[in-house]
Amino acid sequence: MTTSSRPSDAHPYLRAASAGIRHHTRSVRADTLVVDRVHLNVLHAHLTALHQLLDQLAETARPPHPGAGRNLATARTRLWQTTAAVHDAFHLLPGTAPDADRCHPERLPEGPPVLTICQRHLAAGHIARRTTTPTDLNRPHTTACVR
Structure with a gap:
């Protein structure tokens, strides 16, 4: 773990991922955006990585700060629900291969990546x-701000 003197230097990969999503959101116009399986696959990969990060943070925060740990655990649950909805949306879009609308984690999808959305989703489902x-x-x- 690195210590940083400035908050902007902390967690550079997480900041870069967030900046990438902000850039994508700003650069894509609603009239040109095409929602396809590739797009949802990449988004699902990002969400499952965030889910894993929230899981680690919740477990780390819980012993010394039970309230913060509970809130992070709630965030992890809500993110899982979002991830599951993106996975479901992926299967509702038309695929290029026969029987592409069904979930087959044991098979590779119609193209890359090596880890299919279904395999990734099953792995995240274990958490x-x-x-x-x-x-x-x-x-x-429910949201209850204590400040």
Whole structure:
């Protein structure tokens, strides 16, 4: 772990990923944006990486700061729900291969990457099953700012 004297120097990869998403959001016009499986696959990869990061942060924060750990765990649950919705949307878009609308984690998709969206989703699902209950997934979102 590196220590930084300036907050802007901390977590350079996370800042770069966030900057990339902001750039993509600003540079793509609504009239030219085409939602396709490639786009959702990349977005799903980003969301699953964030889910894994939130899982690590929640587990690290929980012992010394239980309240912060609970809030990070709630964020992890909500992000899992978002990731699952993107995965579902991926399968609702038309594919180029026969039977492409079904989830087959054991097969490669119609092209790269090596790790398919379904395989990635199943791997992230292990974290979700380990850390959440069906009650957590159905609990309504509430925000209570203590400041």
